[in-house]
Amino acid sequence: MAEPGVDKKKRVVVIGGGVAGSLLCKTLQKHRHFDFTLIDSKEYFEVTWARLRSMVEPSFAKRSVINHHEYLQGASIITSDANGIEDNEVSTTEGRLISYDYLVIATGHMGSKCVTKPEKLREYEADNEKIKSSESILIIGGGPTGVELAAEIAVDFPTKKVKLVHKGSRLLEFIDEKGSKKVLDWLTLKKVEVILGQSVDLTSSSDDGTYKTSEGETIMADCYFKCTSDPIGSSWLKETSLKDSLNDSGRLMVDANFRVKGFENIFAIGDITDVAELKQGYLAQKHALVVAKNLELLINGSDGGNMVKYTPGSPTAIVSLGRREALLQVWCVTSIGRVPGMLKSKDLFVGKTRKQLGLKP
Known part of the structure; x- marks a missing residue:
């Protein structure tokens, strides 16, 4: 029971402990006006853009996979899937009901089935063993x-035969054609065979490592890695009070303050939103900081008129190409090689991300 004259802390529930949700929770923890709960299907946060490095160097994941309790000491964390939102309550698959004054949805894309950090580290060990034991991938x-996985393997295991099959007419279709061509040339120089305009029918694969493409071409490989996009983590929302706030692509429609269409006290951040920009980790982190500020304003008595508005990010992309090189595109200017590689490729921003969460780099 609150003491006389002392306002009761507002309850904030965050669903999803990915790039956006983790930083939001860390920021909320600094403010004494919030009583927040994180609901996540797994016990850890992962620096997602470091995943490919962890496949060729499993020890790298020891820094990029972080238990939520490491950076949110003493916080209320529920390891479960959310499966319902009704009447200012979130329900979970384990049967719990969590009340909220404000709700933030940050479920991004569906990903790994691993629940614990040890499970995730073992998954990377298995991926690494698969790469090391295969002559052709x-x-x-x-x-x-x-592209980043092909580059990581080509750099760390230059004797492996790597084939990359892409159904599009060019690689990295979110950047311009010049940048796509530069990456194709870089991979070709590293002896990666790139097949464009085709897909692979995995149901046609056989025990001898034979795969068929959509054009009937036969590919021999000792193993494969599927690197297509994961589904957006919003299917569960179709059975909740937010079902009418989803667009045709399954993304939550939000305003400039990240409030979900039709709701005053529900926000969404990260890849699950319909914000018209590239879905990138550093932009999702910006979403988190905007919502943290807006929650603070609301809890301090704002009527919403002075809430922070978000301006979609500029078209900037950086794609790591192994340990030392990268492709950088800012607007229409494209650069490839070691200079842009100095920005990302060595540490993949893992140290910076850990520092944002209050941990040693």
Whole structure:
């Protein structure tokens, strides 16, 4: 029971402990006016753009996979999937009901089934063993994940035969054609075979490592990695009071303050939003900081008129190409090689991200 004359802390529930949700929770923890709960399907936060490095160097994941309790000491953390939102309450698959004054949804994309950090580290060990024991490797998908994995393997295991198959007409279709061509040339120089305009039918694979493409081409590989986009983590919302706030792509429609369409006390941040910009980690972190500020304003008595508005990020992209090189595109200017690699490729911003969470780099 609150003491006389002392306002009761407002209850904030954050669903999703990814790039956006983790930073939001860390920021909320600094403010004494909030009583927050994090609901996440896993016990850890992962620096997602470091995943490909962890596959070729599993020890790298010891810094990039972080238990929520490491950076949110003493916080209320529930390891479960959320499965309902009604009447200012969130329900979980384990049968709990958590009340809120403000709700923030940050479920991003569906990802790994691993629940604990040890499980995730073992998954990277298994991926690494698969790479090391294979002479030929098939990568399906030519977006940033597929390109970065192909580059990591080509740099760390230069004798491996790597084939990358992409259904699009060019790699990294979110950047301009010049940048795509530069990356294609870089991979070709590293002896990565790139097949464009085709997909792979995984149901046609056989025990001898034979795969068929959509054009009937046969590919031989000892193993494969599927690097296409994961589904948006919003399917569960279709059965909640937020079902009418989803657009045709399954993203939550938000205003400039990140409030979900039709609700005054529900926010959404990160990849699950319909904000018209590239879905990138550093932009999701900006979403988190805007919502943290807006929650503070509301809890301090604002009527919402002075809330911070978000301006979509400029079209900037940086794609790591192994340990030392990268492609950087800012507006229409594209650069590739060691200079942009100095910005990202060595540590993949892991130290910076850990520092944001109050941890040693």
